Amino acid sequence: MADSDSIRAEPDLPPVGESNAGPRRSLRARLGGAVVVLVLAVLFFLPWWTLFGSGTDWPLPVFLVGTVVLAAMLVAFPFLMAAGHGRRRADRAARIADSTLGVIWVLFTWSALGGLVHLVLIGLDAGGADRARVIAVAVAVVSAGLLAWGHHEAMRVPRVKRLDVHVPRLGAGLDGTRVVVLADTHYGPIDRADWSARVTEAVNELDADVVIHAGDIADGTPTQRHAQSAPLGTIRSRLAKVYVTGNHEYFGEAQGWLDRMAELGWEPLHNAHVMVERGGDSLVLAGVDDVTAESSGLTGHGTNLVGALAGTDPDRPVLLVAHQPKFVRQAAAAGIDLQVSGHTHGGQIWPFNFLVRVDQPVVHGLSHHGERTQLYTSRGAGFWGPPFRVFAPSEITLLTLRSGGEDDAS
Known part of the structure; x- marks a missing residue:
């Protein structure tokens, strides 16, 4: 057995399994950073190549201005x-960054399509x-047109989508119940208090x-988005x-x-x-x-369906509100x-819907799951980021809500 002096002389050792935890975290951080840099480089490079570098042979001033603008956007982004979405939550920075993201995504998408057309034309000589x-x-004209139209679509009051949903277990007394769904208002860096009031109307x-408000009410805290959320207090319902x-909400203050x-x-x-x-x-x-x-x-906080249904009669029909369709x-x-x-x-922003579909079972609309369950997925009222x-x-x-029969959308 070692004596006490020899024990004291031994160096402190990290717990088993933790000796490499720091280096592993550092490696993951570096890999994650490298992936982000690579993605950004591709997002910005393809529009630059399509607009200025693929044999367009623009006059030198046009080439230089376009290159400098895209490079400045890439560096600043x-x-x-x-600054906009970190601890500072600087709304001005967020507005610029979010708009940049939307612009470059649209340019990237249509540059990719333009590149395919270019290859076809080369093949056909x-x-x-x-x-x-x-x-x-x-590519520039289509992208500019889509961005202008897309901004209008994002900022307008949403159109109303009407849908009859037949719930076989629904009692006759509740037949015709009108359920209005709001989702993803995303009150955020752009002050949309007036928009919020018009949505309420x-x-x-x-x-x-x-x-029903199905979540993602805002990007920011209740204090930051106080004025934008205030009109929700004037919404009326019978039941x-x-x-x-x-x-x-879990990026900010969910309990708040x-x-x-x-x-x-x-x-x-x-x-x-x-x-x-x-009606009984x-x-x-x-x-x-x-x-x-x-x-x-x-x-x-944590998803708890059993707790949400505790004390309910299993023979009663259930309308469940869960933010994400995959639930x-x-x-x-x-x-x-x-x-x-x-x-x-x-x-x-198309074609991001294909990426959403990788994570979620449905992108929008009414769908059927299992023997009884129907899911309605709203496109949402507002927008995130761009x-x-x-x-x-x-x-x-x-x-x-209707009792029995077929569904009918309009």
């Missing part, structure tokens, strides 16, 4: 994103010496029995106004948003339910925290009648 310049001009014109958290919505007269469904009754029949209106809640580390797997396993979700924005919507229109949804 990560710093603006960090068509277009002549000016084909690269013609394609560059076409549009909702109130629908004469709802139930109004209930309910709200669940989305993933973006639950408290803010309660202050505005909404019922926060924080893994909870309320009963909706009419009842409907369970339940809601769960977003699926990211548990990983947020916020005490008392429908748990909903179907539990025999939920109808789940209402948002989150996807319908892709927001103030553009391209081929993904915003919506306020009016679901009219």
Whole structure:
């Protein structure tokens, strides 16, 4: 056995399994940073190549100005994103960074399509010496047009989408119940208090029995977005106004948003339910925290469907509000009648909808899952980040609940 002096002389050793934890984290951070740099380089390089570098043969001043502008955007972008969406939450920086992201995504998409056209023309030996310049001009014009239209689509009051949803277990007394769905308002760096007030007016014109806000209410804290969220307090309903958290609440102050919505007269469904009754029949209106809640580390938050349904009669129909469509797997396993979700924005800027589909079972609309469960996925009312919507229109949804029969959209 070693004596006490020899024991004291031995160096302190890290716990088993932790000796390489620091280097592993550092390696992951470096790899993650490298991936981000690579993605940004590709996003900016392809538009530069299509517009200025692929044989367009522009006059030198045009080439230099275009190159400098895109290079400046690339260099500034990560710093603006960090300032706008990091701890500082500087709204001006966020507006510039978000707009840059939208512009470069549209330019990248149509540059890629333009590149394919260029290859086809080369293969056909068509277009002549000016084909690269013609394609560059076409890409610029189409992108500018889509960005202008997409900004208008993002900033306007959403159109109303009407849909009859037949719920076989729904009692006759609740047949015709009008449920208005708001989702993804994303009050954020662009002050949209007036837009919020006009959305509220549009909702109130629908004469709802139930109004649902399906999460992602804002990017920022309740204090930051106080004026933009205030109009939600004037929304009217006959039976209930309910709200669940989305993933973006967990980037800020999720509990603060639950408290803010309660202050505005909404019922926060924080893994909870309320009963909706009419004509002698009842409907369970339940809601769960977003699926990211548990990983947020916020005490008392985490998706809990069992808790949300605790004490309910299993023979009663259930309308579940869950921010992300992918929660429908748990909903179907539990025999939920109808789940209402948002989150996807319908892709927001085409063709991002294809990437969304990798993560979510549905991008928008009504779908069926399992023997009983239906899912309605809203495209959302607002937008995240880039103030553009391209081929993904915003919506306020009016679901009219029917007992039995076929679904009918309009």
